[in-house]
Amino acid sequence: NPKDLDKVFQYPIEIVFHLAARFANQNSVENPIEDLDTNVKGTLYLLDYSKKNHIKKFIYTSSSCVYGSKDGELNESDINYQLETPYAISKLAGEYYVKFFQHFYGLNSVILRLFNSYGPNEYPGKYRNVIPNFIDRALKNEPLIITGTGDETRDFNFVKDVVNILITSAEKEEAIGGTFNIGSGKENSIIEIAYFINQLTGN
Numbered sequence: 001n002p003k004d005l006d007k008v009f010q011y012p013i014e015i016v017f018h019l020a021a022r023f024a025n026q027n028s029v030e031n032p033i034e035d036l037d038t039n040v041k042g043t044l045y046l047l048d049y050s051k052k053n054h055i056k057k058f059i060y061t062s063s064s065c066v067y068g069s070k071d072g073e074l075n076e077s078d079i080n081y082q083l084e085t086p087y088a089i090s091k092l093a094g095e096y097y098v099k100f101f102q103h104f105y106g107l108n109s110v111i112l113r114l115f116n117s118y119g120p121n122e123y124p125g126k127y128r129n130v131i132p133n134f135i136d137r138a139l140k141n142e143p144l145i146i147t148g149t150g151d152e153t154r155d156f157n158f159v160k161d162v163v164n165i166l167i168t169s170a171e172k173e174e175a176i177g178g179t180f181n182i183g184s185g186k187e188n189s190i191i192e193i194a195y196f197i198n199q200l201t202g203n
Contacts, residue, residue, distance in 0.1 A: 059169055059170055062114070
């Protein structure tokens with residue numbers, strides 16, 4: 001909302017951390033126009049305000065979903081993207097806008113492709129992540145619902161680690177212009193997580 005951004009940028013801001021997004025792959029499939037408006041148009045507004053207000057650094061949180069459901073190592077140098085949802089398309093489009101503002105206007109920027117993040121106070125619900133939904137059902141002594149076989153694997157990031165890397169990317173000059181995968185480096189299957197949560201909660 002440009003009117004809200006007018007108010008925000010009245011303050012002496014040096015660094016912008018852009019984490020706002022219309023969330024979730026399935027949500028974007030069902031609501032592609034809203035996904036485009038928030039994730040692409042919203043990012044472009046924020047970049048434009050950052051340029052006009054001479055922001056020192058712009059940190060953009062993209063998503064691992066730009067890789068699609070590939071097997072094996074996901075490397076930043078891989079540009080053979082498998083864009084399976086509007087959300088993946090809009091997050092990658094945001095990356096390209098960030099790179100344009102970096103190269104054309106000299107807006108210092110960093111792109112972080114976050115893998116699945118989790119942590120305290122995360123809401124369960126439709127379109128939400130598997131961990132809070134599992135915990136919510138387990139605490140109610142309900143069976144955990146798994147889509148697929150359960151053998152599918154993910155890389156999960158604890159929220160405190162995500163915050164630390166956001167701050168680090170803002171502090172390090174050598175991060176400018178870079179695109180980085182942000183993951184724990186540990187592969188976890190959905191079924192293992194389900195068993196672990198049931199064990200913890202006595203479900």
